[in-house]
Amino acid sequence: MAGYRLLARLGEGGMGSVYLTRTRGNQPAALKVIRREFGQDPDFRSRFEQEVRAARRVQGYHIVSVLDHDTSGELPWLATAFIPGLPLDEALRYGPLPLPAVFQLIGAAATALGSVHAAGVVHRDLKPSNVLLGSQGPYVIDFGIARAADATQLTRSGGFIGTPQYMSPEHAGGEQVTPAADLFSLGLIAAVAATGRHPYGDGAAITVAARIANTAQVAPDLTGYPDALRPLLTRCLAADPQQRPAPAELAELCRAASGRGPRDFDDWLPTPVAAEIARRERAAEELPDPQPATTPPPPGYTPTQGPAGHAPTWGTGPHAAPTQGATGPVPTPGHLHAMPTTGPGAPAAGPRRNPALRAALGVVALIAVAGITWTVARSDGSGDQATGRHDSPTPAHGKDGSSGPPPTPSASPTPDGNAGYQVAFKDRPFALRAPSEAGFNYIDLDVPKSVPGTQIDESPYEITYNGVSGIGLEFHTPMGRSTGRTAQACLDGSHSDVLPDKVRREELDKGQTIHVGTLLCTETTDGNLAMIEITGMSPNHQSNMPDFATKVTLWKKG
Structure with a gap:
């Protein structure tokens, strides 16, 4: 699809579909294509552009960064770094995490939120599926994007954006959301990660959200949670946003409680969780390149925008305007749901891959990349098919944009040892x-x-x-x-x-x-x-x- 080679369709969600791809430098990336009903809303496009530009400024530890985005094509999209980790909600299927791991998890997520908030972004949809567990620690993903949907006509006409069970009281009550809302959500995550139980009980999502919105009148019952964790929960789950801790304060509290340094993630997870993460890391490294496509691009296609001053060309990087979307919960990098193989929204049939690899990634069907001619643009207007692999002895382009390989070295040594x-x-x-x-x-x-x-x-x-x-x-x-x-x-x-x-x-x-x-x-x-x-x-x-x-x-x- 345009400048992306699609290796697999990873899932689909409330805001769109996600695909596994690679950058021009062969780095794995997650390409998220926004749903059509959002993409056709001018208000959403404007807000999406603003929010993703802000999200691209976010850099820091435990952050899955936004690499690129575009709002000018038929459907908006964004690309993020890909971490082959395990979302927290899936990790909890193995049981609650040990308390030291919970403190490390919350401390790292608080550090990430500090970077998010410093860039002027509020996550607004922090939940277990948006916290990714990796061998080098946890990562926070999908920060700031939910706000773009909050401004659309879909929401104003009664749609519900966000995850009700992990909203703050002010968010659930339709009030202004500030960075403190993310700290409330993080407190809920801590409670669930440590025990598997939600502080506001079970029930339908809207029922739980109603209880959260009523926190000022009825605080959650924390008596069943570990003694060491209750002070953290009490602070984070305060009804008054001003009473919640700042991210740096929470990170320091967690560091002291865990007894481990902020970069010490050796053997930090239970063995079954660590083994699953290792399996996904191996599978991601072994994922084969797709076959080059042979069909020309659709008539009238215009390459989408890249960073300022960059004019994307076919096959020169991850700049794409995919033309098809889907519906369902938003997937995340490393969040590898099995996908349907038939019916609406099913991935296109493609060449069969290693079955063990597909199982490790949790992908039922791989995408056959078809419909686009892969070429490297040249100054004379011609092009060669690009493979996108790092197996050529010379690069296709110089830094000045010129085409062709650098000069071939001399075949025989020169007397002065300078080789020309x-x-x-x-x-x-x-x-x-x-x-x-x-x-x-x-x-x-x-x-x-x-x-x-x-x-x-x-x-x-x-x-x-x-x-x-x-x-x-x-x-x-x-x-x-x-x-x-x-x-x-x-x-x-x-x-x-x-x-x-x-x-x-x-x-x-x-x-x-x-x-x-x-x-x-x-x-x-x-x-x-x-x-x-x-x-x-x-x-x-x-x-x-x-x-x-x-x-x-x-x-x-x-």
């Missing part, structure tokens, strides 16, 4: 720092520079330092080890001792593949030759991966 290159700069100090948890640092060796955050267009960068799911260093251009410091030795090393395109967290932490003294060499996306000399390594306790002190040398053809 000239030094652009030599031994320039450069800090290759590990990203924050679930964060990304993108490395451009032609400068050199490091760009934090999530980049939709990864083509200018040779390296991504990836904090998601223990991935570690990713090389977008073939990276090899050199035995010498000349351009010729660097060029030879970049082709003869090539590293895997991913060096995982545990390998980096132990210095198994890259250590002090290693000389890494690659041909850059601009057609230059770069050498990174590792001169030092130091632990980064926020990510459990090392920071590298390096010296970078760059040669240019000439």
Whole structure:
């Protein structure tokens, strides 16, 4: 579908459908297509644009970030990072969590809410299915998006947006919602995670919401909850929003109660839950690329907008305007519901995949990507079919947007050892720092520079330092080890001792593949030759991966 290759349909919900896809840099992403009745409402489109732009500003620990969005196509959509974790509501099928894990969960979610609120966003729909459990801790997803639906004619005519059982009293009563509402929802999540019981009892969703709205008159009965948890519940479930704790205060209370540091998530979950998360992580890594599509795009299709100043082209990144939506509860990254295989809204039939893989992901049917010609736009107007795989020895584009691969290296060594290159700069100090948890640092060796955050267009960068799911260093251009410091030795090393395109967290932490003294060499996306000399390594306790002190040398053809 346009710039996305769809690997699987993960689910559908109250605001739309979600698909598993990959960015141009081969990072997994979740593409959410908004339901048609919302997409056809001009008020919703305007609010959706505002809210998602605000959500894209949110960065921090335990956050599943919004990567991209568009409101100009037939249906609005947004793309988020994909974490192959287990939603809390599914994890609770194995039973309540141990109390230390509950405190870690709530503390991490409070930290995430602090980042959300600092960006001027209120989640408004915090519930167990919007808290994702991963091997590196929990993640909060889908923040701020529900507000876009609150302004639509659907809601004004009687629709109900949000999850009644996890609303705050002010939200359930139709009053103004502030950041404190998210803290009330987090208190409800804590109660359910620790015991499996809701503080306001069982019953229909609207019945529970009515009890919540009446909290000022009848407070919830907390006598059946663990003694250590009751002070937290009392604070979070206060009827007066001003009496609820701030996210930073709650995070500190939880840190003290759990007895573990804010980044210590080793063995933090019960064995059955941890095993299911590990299974999903393996399945996500092994998911095969889809077959390239062969059918041309529909007549009159206009590529949708990307970041400012970027003009998307077919096959150049995750910019899409899908033309079909569906109905049902909104799915989330890593929330892998089984989907119907027949009937309305069922995924299109596609090539069969590994049955064990499908079972691990919880996906009944994979999408056959058809209807779009995959091409890489070139300056002369022609195009070649793009595979989207990281198995080509040279990139398709340079940083200046030019087409074609960089110059082919000389086949035979030159007498001076320069291989036809000239030094652009030599031994320039450069800090290759590990990203924050679930964060990304993108490395451009032609400068050199490091760009934090999530980049939709990864083509200018040779390296991504990836904090998601223990991935570690990713090389977008073939990276090899050199035995010498000349351009010729660097060029030879970049082709003869090539590293895997991913060096995982545990390998980096132990210095198994890259250590002090290693000389890494690659041909850059601009057609230059770069050498990174590792001169030092130091632990980064926020990510459990090392920071590298390096010296970078760059040669240019000439």
